[in-house]
Amino acid sequence: MGKTFAEKLFSNKSGRDVFAGAIVSVEPDYVMSHDNAAAISGTFKKIGVKQIKYPERVVIILDHEIPAPKESSASNHKEIRTFVNEQGIDNFYDVNNGICHQVFTEQGFALPGKLIVGSDSHTTTYGAMGAFSAGIGRSEVAAIWATGELWFSVPETIKIIINGQMSKFISPKDIALYIIGQIGADGGDYKAIEFTGEVVDNMSVADRMVLTNMAAEMGAKNGYVLPDQKTLDYLKGRAKVDFTPIYSDEDANYYKTLTFDISNISASVAKPHTVDNYVPITEVEGIKLDQALIGTCTNGRLEDLRDAAKVLDGKKVKIRTLVIPASWNVYKDAMKEGLLEIFIDAGAIILNPGCGPCLGAHQGVMAPGERTFSTANRNFKGRMGCRDAEIYLGSPASVAASAITGKITNPEGK
């Protein structure tokens, strides 16, 4: 019987022929953590092992509260730096790099056929490169540091086929929000998701990262796009180690197959307070806003910033508008292309690459009664630091068009 990508990967890793439902103990190729590495190092010490078993498989990227907004975060960072030195962790990226998922990918750790875990739910992002990548908890990271391995259940797989013609006002974010609206925030719970179809084939690597990032919002264990020439081109000169892509078999057994035609969808919005609270933007046009947020690990790549800049070029924003490139490499590329100048002239605030206001820790926290339109991946109550504020989610073009008018605005025709 044929195997899905997930079944093949866990068969390779465990050295057994395994299918969905099996529980295996295997060694991940990389384990990523960020600011929570401070807490993880505390847990690791409690285990009583002195040395990380495979320091070369550990990647730590500081991004959640950078630069430190308060003493406690500064102490966290300091503790991590000390730990990194003690343990000889070479793959350490300090506060001047960017958001973990972008940095991890840019640095060539996200590779086809690798098993990657991280103490962040959006670790699913690396599936855009053909990796199996899943979010895990902090204790689990500590356990891997100590023993090199972790238990996994081999997931069933949902195949999502995306077909149709993408209109020029539609972005991968609109597609992701639309699909989540159809299947629900638990539509992929515990499942592996394989994204395929002509629309995915035609997407850039950056666009595919939006889909796999948002797979977390479907509840999925991982999201996967099969690696092709575009993937290989992106990884050329970037890949940290050798890799062998893994593809699903033709006769693999899927939990279900869902087909979406996106030819006629309009720009998508997720209303507060869940990501599956989907509406076409036409239904919420005119809702008054206080803040716009463009960037984050979901939509902070060059392609996203170009979409926003195209809309903002020569215009002025009416509300507080925050722009966060996903990494300093993206920042620099945006600078060279003149995008940053467009943002500044429009009256936006360009923040340093990092998680910023997305999780409500600092930068752009809202006041009670306020409303943000954001390109991030979550709109949960309290997410941006205030439980009496509202978050709407949309694409970079939609948020940019709305920043100009101060209310939710369809980018189509603008």
Next chain:
Amino acid sequence: MINEFKGKVWKYGDDINTDVIFPGKYTYQKMEPEEMAKYALEDLDPEFVNKVSDGDILVAGKNFGMGSSREQAAIAIKYAGIRVIIAKSFSRIYFRNAINAGMPAIKSPEAVEAIENGEEIVVDMKNGKIITSKGEFVFPPYPKTVMEILENNGLINFIKNKIKNS
């Protein structure tokens, strides 16, 4: 061995996410579990931590713990006094975090439908049964690996003991 839990039920709805269980603004503050417990369910039910008693049972709808991978969302609830969570379904990472924190997470949509807020129920881990005022509901036993982690009161102790015994 974990045999049985008996406690009063606190019942909540569907899609309870990690941000309302343990707000993001506290996520990167270093805290001991006892302090995390003070913020359990803060943005869902600010009174929860004052009402809950040691040994109580949390009951929720579908997709409990959706969202972030933050482990505090499981630890905070455990240290607030909850011994076991029963839900119609759990988000994957939350399920793992609960097990790894040594707190059983049991999926039983039928039991959740039947259970009333405030009633006292019994969870029989050995026989896979939930005993409520409206009858008994069975759930499948955990796989061996998962049971071992629970019996060691969580993943870290499990590994500690494994290393000690090897």
